[in-house]
Amino acid sequence: MRCAHTVEQVRAAESQLMARLPEGALMQRAATGLGHAVAELLGGVYGRRVLLLVGSGDNGGDALLAGAMLARRGARVEAWQLGERWHDDGAAALRAAGGRCVTAVSATATPAPAAGGYDVVVDGVTGIGGRPGLRDAARAALDVALAAGTAGGRPLVVAVDTPSGVDVETGELPEGADHVRADLTVTFGTHKPVHLVEPGASACGAVHLVDLGLDLPPAPLEALQPGDVSALLPRPSLEAHKYTRGVVGVRAGSTTYPGAALLSVAGAASGLVGMVRYVGSDAVARTVREQHPEVVGEGRVQSWVVGSGSGDDAAQHLRQAGSDGVPVVVDADALAHLEILGAAEQRPPLVLTPHAGELARLLDVEREQVEERQLHHAREAAARFGATVLLKGPHTLAAAPDGRVRVTTTGTPWLATAGAGDVLGGVVGALLAAGLEPLDAASVGSWLHGAAATLAAAGGPIVAGDVARALPAVVRGLPLA
Ligand SMILES: NC(=O)C1=CN([C@@H]2O[C@H](COP(=O)(O)OP(=O)(O)OC[C@H]3O[C@@H](n4cnc5c(N)ncnc54)[C@H](OP(=O)(O)O)[C@@H]3O)[C@@H](O)[C@H]2O)[C@@H](O)CC1
């Protein structure tokens, strides 16, 4: 499991460990990991040109100590002091290693870049102690630095712990203010939410974690890894028959949108349960059975998938599905009718699968607000509706009503294609029917869906049906649990 902890959790674990280690040892561990990561990114150290942008705290201290390590190995390292103070021991180490320190850098006194420019700019302005946004001195220095690549282009940017200016705890970007955009972020001890949650995650570039040996509590935010998915995935036992594996019912599509029925069923029928039932108009049901002869009609199910392409029938389908008492995936058109299911405590377990626009309507806010504050709105909806909320997007979030959140890091931009959400709803419904609890079903389903899209796309375009077809191969490729 990849875990992201809050700043408070990190600080508590850090002070526990620091109490047992010699002074400065933890920062030296962080700086050594940072130095190695920069060297690897540059493909060598000797003769490379490195600029450190250094703030007033320990984030700048990490940058200075890593810079000293690179300077000892032959890099040409320069550090610009952006705050009123900086980490004196780090600056002394850099000077002793032959690095150049430029003090008192301000918005109006930005140094001229070194002749020949820089291969890499190391952003040590702020880490977990920073407030969102960049101050003027940092913004001016960054502008000068980014225009000073060695080959006339832009230098690489490595963020220390977090890109400065982002909101570390939420992944939000400061409104109307600047922040660093990194090619690589080297973080320490554990991930922080910004590394996983969009839009901040995109500002981090690739993320490299340096282990510090922190003793950390359970994380409020997680990202499943292949081994976690394998361990959670329901697999048929030797005694299994189709009913023990679970039956998922699909109430989706209509004569206007028969494709939604076909794609929801394709997701549900990708082999994760024993049987799939389809309930809809005779004409659509006939089309479904022509393409999926294994699908049967109405009967007992262990979960329902409701809403995509249901149009005016969405409310009726949701009421009927809800009356069975089994978990329900509520998608698309059905999301507007949650009140039909009665008070939260009377409802069956629900997985809501909105995209940002649908979640905005549910919460009565603007779509942009949801996109800018994804973690906040996913958590708020989960708490308000007492349901697991799968907020679909580039880094899909699965939020449980108890506050736990999982983020999906599989997928490809090619997955932004019509009907992909219908397939996802079907997959999540199948996993619910197979016995997973809602947060597991939502997060495992989303992970498999993203991985199947990446496999099917292989760097090129796909349609939604390709995702469902690739899913069994993804399951076959999982590591053994
Ligand atoms: N925890 C760990 O396990 C380990 C942590 N380590 C490292 O320590 C880092 C945290 O260090 P930290 O606590 O000194 O805070 P940090 O991020 O350097 O910022 C501090 C100061 O910046 C300022 N400032 C604030 N906002 C600003 C802004 N927008 N723009 C500009 N300046 C701004 C403000 O000071 P001010 O100028 O307001 O007086 C604030 O006090 C962490 O990210 C990691 O790199 C590793 O070494 C070892 C293991």
Ligand SMILES: [K+]
């Ligand atoms: K930073």
